[in-house]
Amino acid sequence: MSNIRDVAQLAGVSVATVSRALQQPDLVSLKTRTKVLTAVKQVGYKPNLMAVKFRSGKTRNLVVLVPTVANVFFARVISGMQQAAHDKGYSLLLCNTLADEEMEQSYARMVHTSQADGLIQLRANNPFAQLEMKAGSVLPMVNACEVLDRIACPTVLLDNKAAACAMTEHLLELGHKRIAMIKGPARSPLTRDRVAGYRDALSAADVAFDESLLCPGDFTLQSGHKAATELLALPNPPTAMFCENDEMAIGAIQGIKQAGLNIPGDISVAGFDDISFAAFTDPPLTTIAQPAEEFGSTAVTLLIDLIEGRLGKAPKVILPFDLIQRASTGPAPAGLS
Amino acid sequence: MSNIRDVAQLAGVSVATVSRALQQPDLVSLKTRTKVLTAVKQVGYKPNLMAVKFRSGKTRNLVVLVPTVANVFFARVISGMQQAAHDKGYSLLLCNTLADEEMEQSYARMVHTSQADGLIQLRANNPFAQLEMKAGSVLPMVNACEVLDRIACPTVLLDNKAAACAMTEHLLELGHKRIAMIKGPARSPLTRDRVAGYRDALSAADVAFDESLLCPGDFTLQSGHKAATELLALPNPPTAMFCENDEMAIGAIQGIKQAGLNIPGDISVAGFDDISFAAFTDPPLTTIAQPAEEFGSTAVTLLIDLIEGRLGKAPKVILPFDLIQRASTGPAPAGLS
DNA sequence: TTTATAAATGACATCGGTTACATCAAGGTA
DNA sequence: TACCTTGATGTAACCGATGTCATTTATAAA
Known part of the structure; x- marks a missing residue:
């Protein structure tokens, strides 16, 4: 690997001039610049950026x-x-x-x-x-x-709180009263904010918050499936499930279908993220699009x-x-x- | 940011000794090593790895x-x-x-x-x-x-050819004769090999290859949907679709359902890759798992x-x-x- | 032509480590 | 005691670029 010294030598100038010819061409005369560039090409010089990074x-x-x-x-x-x-x-x-x-x-x-x-x-x-x-x-x-x-x-x-609130309101407007939330790990601030938005919307609509409808997941397809299955087994199951991400929603959809229920006839499902697959679920998933x-x-x-x-x-x-x-x-x- | 010289000075040794104490501890006496390590901790020395990379x-x-x-x-x-x-x-x-x-x-x-x-x-x-x-x-x-x-x-x-061949054989064994392939871009070697495997299996089973059943896609959900729709519009549509990746298969599934057909009753769909979503489609997708x-x-x-x-x-x-x-x-x- | 000034170039220190080589002390052997 | 070996440490060159400062050369003004 050729270095700046090789170029300097071939061009018959100092290394400083080579450096300048490449970095601040206007400080170097046209004649010298040409000589340098020719030499650069001739020896196939590629500056060692590791050296530059180190120096700088x-x-x-x-x-x-x-x-x-x-x-x-x-x-x-x-x-x-x-x-x-x-x-x-x-x-x-x-x-x-x-x-x-x-x-x-x-x-x-x-x-x-x-x-x-x-x-x-x-x-x-x-x-x-x-x-x-x-x-x-x-x-x-x-x-x-x-x-x-x-x-x-x-x-x-x-604004996760506002987004969760908007989705919950959407479900409330559709007449749902028992809206479950399949949430992420409790320690996640994401979860905290989204649960807060969900609760805000519920209380604004005078719908009582039911702890048993808050089901934990871990953002995977599998956990969505599991959570939905558990929710359906409740004595008084929800009519809507709001999932904290689309993967869990997709898992939930499968769980619901396996229970023989119809979406959205029997139960509505909403996701979060709008991943590319969301438009291709059956039925296509209502969700929150994030940029x-x-x-x-x-x-x-x-x-x-x-x-x-x-x-x-x-x-x-x-x-x-x-x-x-x-x-x-x-x-x-x-x-x- | 402290450097190796600061450490050397504080420990009262040379920079070489510091370097050795850290890189080849067995070359340095226990006493000196301890001094050095203490100094390292005291000044919060972190080696500049950019310098190391540059040097080496x-x-x-x-x-x-x-x-x-x-x-x-x-x-x-x-x-x-x-x-x-x-x-x-x-x-x-x-x-x-x-x-x-x-x-x-x-x-x-x-x-x-x-x-x-x-x-x-x-x-x-x-x-x-x-x-x-x-x-x-x-x-x-x-x-x-x-x-x-x-x-x-x-x-x-x-071995894409073998994999495609295996999947095609699977479909042939199920009695399919008109098996479409939703392939990737023609210039991709991946596509070339998989199409070759598909054709091999067909000819081994004495099923004529039909050019019109070879439909190009670009590995996206959308292209799978489009390809499936086009295939179903053929005068003599296929009874199975083998897609070159799972995304296209998922797109195809949606297209087929929208045409009012049943999977796998009317038409079978197979994918490739076994992405996590493949197990969660409706119905779950038969596919080739890749490690x-x-x-x-x-x-x-x-x-x-x-x-x-x-x-x-x-x-x-x-x-x-x-x-x-x-x-x-x-x-x-x-x-x- | 001389001088002041600007433009172009070169010499060299520098960044922070590593490492070959030199040095020195301690211990062992003849 | 003199000599050699071994182990521990120091000195300084080096990696490849940049940038400061000094120096030379070109240009313009007097």
């Missing part, structure tokens, strides 16, 4: 902590990040943490060891982040999708602004949601409470 | 070229890569190329500019790769999932072996497939040819 102390790498890349929603978010990062000359170091704390730590360390300039995390409330921030560490970090509690950190999020790619690009933009010192106070960017009404929700069956 | 000329970064991270199958592959890379102390630089050649080029350049040690690509036949290899370039590259034509490059792949995560981990292992000079001739690793029989395929309807 800027890596232009961003660490992305993703609980599971195999999650359709996150995949879209990553896609958005990737695009924005590329446009700004940054690269993404992808870390599939599988919610493993040790893994998260190990990747976060990449920022401390100067392998990356900053970090984006898609999972909130992970202990390392709390420690980091409390220690007053200067780790440039942005939080996306889930919001971190009690921590001042630039964040891009959805996933925009989550990613916004997070990257915020992080780069933060890294490059263009960000003042930690902003919270709230992205819009959209209730997509498809065929999985319909009027509550008559004769049922 | 090894980045321990791998570029991964993915056509679309938002594809469920690729997401699993990436997950497997990530795991294997992490285990071996490597990081993944993720590149969502969107099949854009310029993007691919720009990312491949990262290897030339010493930002990464090697490259994995999941899309075959991209022109840059061809150029690279033809130019006799020494870019360490591994090909996964799709096999590169006419290019000697370590590869990990499925996606293993694709990723094998590709990474091969690439690291190649980089570290442990690989002789370019191997081709063939991973096993598994025909998962679910409820979307059944006996051909009686009375139909």
Whole structure:
């Protein structure tokens, strides 16, 4: 691999001139510039960007902590990040943490060891982040999708409470009174906010909240299936199920069908995220559309602004949601409470 | 940020000793080692790995070229890569190329500019790769999932021909004679191999190949829907549809249902990949399971072996497939040819 | 022509580690 | 005691670029 010295020697100039000819061409005379460029081509010179990064102390790498890349929603978010990062000359170091704390730590360390300039995390409330921030560490970090509690950190999020409230209202308007919610893990702020929105809508409509209709899941297809089956086994089963993501909704749909019930005739199902599969379920799924790619690009933009010192106070960017009404929700069956 | 010199000064030793105390502890006396470690802790020293990488000329970064991270199958592959890379102390630089050649080029350049040690690509036949290899370039590259034509490059792949053949045989055994194939883009080697397997099975069973039953798609849900609709409009429609991936199969299922037909009563549908959603379609999808995560981990292992000079001739690793029989395929309807 | 000024270029230190080589002290052997 | 070996540590070159500062060359003004 040829280096800048080879070029300098061949062109008969100093290394400084080569560097300038490539970085600030206007500081170099046309004649010399031509000589240099010819030499560059001749020896096939490619600058060693590792050296540049080392010298400059800027890596232009961003660490992305993703609980599971195999999650359709996150995949879209990553896609958005990737695009924005590329446009700004940054690269993404992808870390599939599988919610493993040790893994998260190990990747976060990449920022401390100067392998990356900053970090984006898609999972909130992970202990390392709390420690980091409390220690007053200067780790440039942005939080996306889930919001971190009690921590001042630039964040891009959805108004989950409002979105859950909107969906619940939609079901209430269809005449449903017994609306179940298949929620995520209790410790997730996402869950907390969405449950809050759900309860707000219920109480605004004077519908009593029933603890037994709040069924925990873990965002997988399987857990949606399981939760729906359990809900149907209740003495007084719900007429609608609002799932905290589309995967669980798809699982729920299967469970409901296996119980011999009709959607939405007997029971309505709603999801959250609007993944591509949502339009292809039978019946197509009513859900909340999130601008996933925009989550990613916004997070990257915020992080780069933060890294490059263009960000003042930690902003919270709230992205819009959209209730997509498809065929999985319909009027509550008559004769049922 | 403290550096190795700060540590040396505080510990009252030379920088070389600090370096040794951390890298080859057995070369340093216990007493000095303790002093050094204390100093390290005291100043909060974190080695600048960018400097190390620069000095060593090894980045321990791998570029991964993915056509679309938002594809469920690729997401699993990436997950497997990530795991294997992490285990071996490597990081993944993720590149969502969107099949854009310029993007691919720009990312491949990262290897030339010493930002990464090697490259994995999941899309075959991209022109840059061809150029690279033809130019006799020494870019360490591994090909996964799709096999590169006419290019000697370590590869990990499925025996797509055999898999397609197996699925077609399954449909033939169920009595189907008019079996359509919803295929991918014609230029894809994947498509070529799977179509070949399909044709082999047909001719082995003395079933004439009908060009009109070969319908092109692009691996998206929408294209599956479109293709199925078109196939059903044929004068003599098929009784089975074999789709080249599960997304297209899911799209096809919707199209078939919208035409008022029953699956598998009127028509059977088969997919390929066994993505998580395949078990949750209605009816659950018969498909070919691919060890996606293993694709990723094998590709990474091969690439690291190649980089570290442990690989002789370019191997081709063939991973096993598994025909998962679910409820979307059944006996051909009686009375139909 | 001389001088002041601007433009172009070169020499060299620098970033933060690693490592080959030199040095030195301690212990063992003849 | 002299000599050699071994182990522990220090000195300094080095990786490949950038950027400061000094120096040379070209240009314009007097």
